[in-house]
Amino acid sequence: DTEVTQTPKHLVMGMTNKKSLKCEQHMGHRAMYWYKQKAKKPPELMFVYSYEKLSINESVPSRFSPECPNSSLLNLHLHALQPEDSALYLCASSQEPTGINQPQHFGDGTRLSIL
Amino acid sequence: DAKTTQPTSMDCAEGRAANLPCNHSTISGNEYVYWYRQIHSQGPQYIIHGLKNNETNEMASLIITEDRKSSTLILPHATLRDTAVYYCIAAGSGNTGKLIFGQGTTLQVKP
Numbered sequence: 001d002t003e004v005t006q007t008p009k010h011l012v013m014g015m016t017n018k019k020s021l022k023c024e025q026h027m028g029h030r031a032m033y034w035y036k037q038k039a040k041k042p043p044e045l046m047f048v049y050s051y052e053k054l055s056i057n058e059s060v061p062s063r064f065s066p067e068c069p070n071s072s073l074l075n076l077h078l079h080a081l082q083p084e085d086s087a088l089y090l091c092a093s094s095q096e097p098t099g100i101n102q103p104q105h106f107g108d109g110t111r112l113s114i115l
Numbered sequence: 116d117a118k119t120t121q122p123t124s125m126d127c128a129e130g131r132a133a134n135l136p137c138n139h140s141t142i143s144g145n146e147y148v149y150w151y152r153q154i155h156s157q158g159p160q161y162i163i164h165g166l167k168n169n170e171t172n173e174m175a176s177l178i179i180t181e182d183r184k185s186s187t188l189i190l191p192h193a194t195l196r197d198t199a200v201y202y203c204i205a206a207g208s209g210n211t212g213k214l215i216f217g218q219g220t221t222l223q224v225k226p
Binding site: 004031033042043044045048050055056090092094097101102103104105106107108109 | 147149151156157158159160161164166202207211212213215216217218219
C-alpha cells in the first residue's frame with residue numbers, strides 16, 4: 001500500500017480538454033514532486049515543491065501547470081495537451097526538500113491518454 | 116548528480132540471493148546511493164540508501180565499496196514478487212531533492 005494517493009488512476013482526455021491530476025500525502029512531508037514516465041522509460045522529474053513553493057521546474061511546457069494548495073496536496077492542471085503527453089504521471093513526497101538523506105515515497109501514478 | 120551504470124537485465128532463481136551491481140564512479144562525497152524498484156503498473160518503491168557504510172533493512176542489503184565507485188544491492192532470498200526494474204541513483208549534490216533515474220536493471224526471478 002502506498003502512502004501517497006493519486007487520483008484518478010486513469011484519465012482519457014481530448015486535446016482541447018482541461019483536467020487536473022491530484023496527489024495527497026498525510027505523512028507531514030514538506031517536499032512534493034511530479035514525474036512523468038513514458039512507456040518502458042525511467043521516470044523524469046517535472047516539478048519540485050518545497051514548503052508549498054515551486055522550487056524546480058525542469059523546463060516543462062506551460063500546458064502543465066502545478067499547484068500546491070497546502071502541505072498535503074499537490075495538483076497538476078492540464079490544458080491543451082498533445083498526444084505525446086500520454087504517459088504515467090507520478091507524484092512523490094519526502095520529509096524535507098533539501099535533505100540529501102531523504103527517501104522519496106511515490107504514488108502509483110495516473111495513467112493519462114490523450115486522444 | 117553522478118551518473119550510474121547498471122546491467123540492462125538479470126535473472127535469478129527463486130529462493131536464491133539476487134545481487135544487483137551499480138557503477139557510480141563519478142559520485143561526489145556528499146551524494147547518497149539510493150535504490151528503488153518499480154513493479155509493473157506501480158510507482159517506484161524505495162528500497163534502501165547509504166553513504167559510505169553498508170546498510171541493511173527488512174528488504175535488502177546495500178554494499179558500497181570503500182572508494183564508493185560502485186555498490187551492490189542484495190535481495191537475500193528472491194521471490195517471484197521481486198521481479199521488477201531496479202534503479203540505482205546517486206543523489207544529493209546541491210541539496211535539491213532531485214532524483215535522476217537511469218535505465219535500471221530488469222530483474223526476472225524464475226521458479
